[in-house]
Amino acid sequence: MSLLSLTGMKTDIGQYHVLHDVTFDVPEGGVFVLLGRNGAGKTTTLRSIMGLWSPTPGSVRFRGQDITGLHTADIARLGIAYVPENMGIFGGLTVEENMVLATRDGRFDKGRLDFVYGIFPALERFWDKPAGSLSGGQKQMLSVARAIIEKRDLILIDEPTKGLAPAIVDAMAGAFAEISAETTILLVEQNFHFARRLGRDMAVIDDGRIVHRGTMADFAADQTLQDQLLSLSA
Known part of the structure; x- marks a missing residue:
């Protein structure tokens, strides 16, 4: 059984028809990548899964529910x-305070906190600093760390490499590989090189419709298909 299944998902925002019959399955384990150009409907898909926008008609099923x-x-x-594209952190609060808000009861499990520190060592160094004083890459680390401070079955991550320096992108790829060993990731990304390093399965969305589904290995090996669906040279 798929961990997450979208079937016939249609989402309207005001007078705009954004998603049209979006259907795909996210298997449990590893990284599933949703690729697409700007305005294709990637973010709307994630927000619809989370209930921030309501798909009508269509269905979202998680572990069969x-x-x-x-x-x-x-x-x-x-x-x-x-993990939204705008990171969703509170700049006026410290790193610790941001993390506390992401816990269920305001308390940290020491083992879990050590797990987060192991993936993002910079957060331990800046634990008592205002989140707004962090660099762009450190803010992205904090945003992801908030999502994993409690054990999750699925993490939706929107454009995590946007605006980051190549060295930070490399570090983020390593972090995501470690996280995906215990938690399934549904990753929205435009950086194909980053997505190719992590993805096992993938889909391409264009104009609110899924136009391709398959394995990342097959897609990465087909330059013609990449050019056709993404309008880029990957």
């Missing part, structure tokens, strides 16, 4: 975390 229409908080309690 229909979660369509549930409140975002209830979806999160099922074991799904969301």
Whole structure:
């Protein structure tokens, strides 16, 4: 059984028809990548899964349970975390305070905190510093760390490499590989080189429709298909 299944998902935002019959399955384990150009519907797909926008008609199923229409908080309690493109951190709070807000009861499990420190050592160094004083890469690390401070079954991550220096992107790839060993990741990304390093399965969305599904290995080996669907030289 797939961990997450989207079937016939259509999402309208005001007068705009953004998603049209979006259907794909995310298997459990590893990284599933959703690729697409700007404005293709990638972010809307993630926000619809999290209940921030309501797909009508269509369904979202998580571990076989229909979660369509549930409140975002209830979806999160099922074991799904969301890292938005704007990172969603609180700049006026310290790194520690940001992390506390991501826990269920305001307390850290020491083993889990050590796990986070092992993936993102910089956060331990800046633990008592305002999050707003961090670099762009460090803010992205904090955003992801908030999603993993509690054990999750699925993490949705939107454009994590946007605006980051190549060295930080490399570090982020290593971190995601480690996280995906215990938690399934649904990754939205435009950086194909980054996505190719991590992805096992993938789909391409264009104009609100899924236009391709398959393995990342097959897609990465087909230059013609990449050019056709992504309009880039990967």
